[in-house]
Amino acid sequence: MSLLVVGLSHRSAPLELLERVALDGRRSRELAAGVVGLDDVSESLVLTTCNRTEVYAEALSFHGAVAQVGDSLAKATGVDLQDLTPHLYVHYEERAVDHLFSLACGMESMALGESEILGQLRDALRAGQEDAHLGTVLNPLFQQALRVGKRAHTDTGLDRVARSLVGAGLTRAAAVLGSLDGADALVVGAGAMSGLAAASLSRAGVGTLGILNRTRERAERLAEAHQGQVHDWSQLERGLATADLVLTCTGATDHVVTRDLLPDDRTERPLVIIDLAMPRDVAPEAAEVPGVTVWGLADLNGDGADGTATAEAGGGPDETEQVLAVVRELVAGEVAAYLATRRSARVGPTLAMLRSRAAAVADGELERLDQRLPDLSDAQRAEVQQSVRRILDKLLHTPTVRAKQLAAHDADGSSVALLRELFDLDARETAAVTTPPQVSGLP
The missing domain is CATH 1.10.3730 (ProC C-terminal domain-like fold)
Incomplete structure (x- = not known):
């Protein structure tokens, strides 16, 4: 039996395709259940984030498992397999372990070194444990990946040079609005990314911080943690009219911020909307309103040659490369140790x-x-x-x-x-x- 990863991400597919294959929690668990029931798979775990959908499997045979997992992914997402295939990547055994450990360190993210992936990995692992889709391979592997990710942030200078998607968005917003100190900010959604957005806005010293979510209870918890104000979902249009900066990241499958919810002109008081959701929360025509600036995940992707966001907040390119070399060395050592342990166990x-x-x-x-x-x-x-x-x-x-x-x-x-x-x-x-x-x- 061998470890297998089949998936697609911002590095292999355009955002419009990633939007089509994005799965919510329920559909992710249904896909994992379908995969683990395949003839050539004994364990499975599905990881879905704002910029990737991946299926991890312990495969009884390589070619059979790749074909079956690809077919299951196409059926679960409703995207024809012929449309998916050119954008799918397949990692096997050592390369699969290296990919997962690098992913846990934020090395595969749009924003280099971001730590949100650890929470997403933890959620995927918990779902797999609850649904009994994991066994002696994937369960310890993902627990080790979480430990490797934590080591990268505590034992290296990664946090010093890394930029999160939220941080990149706030930097851009400040260039348009001037200082964020005293600005009126609104967070739409109350998930993990929204929590990070609220914390970042609070540290930036915004004047008011509004939290708006379909489930008011979750919004209240987030507001309490960051001294924010809770708004009812029905107040979304009003919140968009009074805010200077909006960060949105919901699990909605349709657009949340549409053109008709915005005023006709915001020239005198510019509005910046940072859309961190996948699929996108903000309708494309919203950016047509004068004075309204909309940035999505593709816009927050930096200018680095490898497709990852640059580390503007840290040191220069030399320091960044030195830190990344240390992280890569850490990952290589952890991969070798994991594989040696696994081979010895065999x-x-x-x-x-x-x-x-x-x-x-x-x-x-x-x-x-x-x-x-x-x-x-x-x-x-x-x-x-x-x-x-x-x-x-x-x-x-x-x-x-x-x-x-x-x-x-x-x-x-x-x-x-x-x-x-x-x-x-x-x-x-x-x-x-x-x-x-x-x-x-x-x-």
Whole structure:
């Protein structure tokens, strides 16, 4: 079995296609359930963010799983597979682990180094655990990815040079509005990204901070945390008329901010709208209103050659590259350690079967000894049994250690196959000697 990732992101697909394949929480869980029920998949997890949709799977076969996952993704999103295929990427085994760990560090995001992805990974992991779609591969893998992401932010200078989507938007807004100090701001939505927006606006010193959400209770919690004011959803038009800056990120599938909700002219008091949602919350024609500036995810994507937002808030290019080199080194080390651990674990069932086979041989010989020497005392018989066990342990100790060492660096499993061949161990028998899945809490 092998780890497989099939997906598309802002690096492989245009935003209009990403909007079409965006899935809400319910549909993501339905897709994961469908994938885990496929013939060539044993575990699955679906990750959907504002700029990516990815399916992670533990595949029983590579080609079969790729075809089945791609077909499931097309059916779940309603996008024809022929339209999806040119934009899909497939990562396998080591490359899949490297992709996930880099993703957790914010290295694959539109805004380089952003930390919002950790919350999105945590939510996807929790959903997979609750729905029992994870087992001994994806569950520990994603928990490790979260730890790697946290290390990148605590052990490197990533936070010093990284820019989030919200931060990039506020920088642009300040260029239009002047200082944000004293500005009237409105946050539409109350999810994780909206929480980050509210916190950033509060730190920027805005004059008023309004929170508006369809579910008032969630808006109240967000407002309380950041000294904001709660508005009813029916007050959206009024809020748009009085705000200087609007950040919107809802889970709506249709446009929330439309042309008819805006005044005819905002020239005298400019309005900046930052649309962080996917699909977009703001209708395209809203930007046609004089004095209204609208930026979406594509606009917040920086001018970097690799398609990631630049790190304007940190040091210069040299410092940024130095920090990124440290993060890449961290990821490479974590990937190597994870793969070594996983490969070593693969030899476990074979070693367990080898020890079981050796113990069975010893038991048979001890039984024959009992029949040939029935007059042995209990103490003598126990001493013989203990001696035989010690001999077995000493004989098997070095091969066990060497087998684990070889397996840690064995990408194709050839050393495990050789061990089974040498001792005539049936692969089906050894596969049955496994440990039940352990699903632990989130880190």
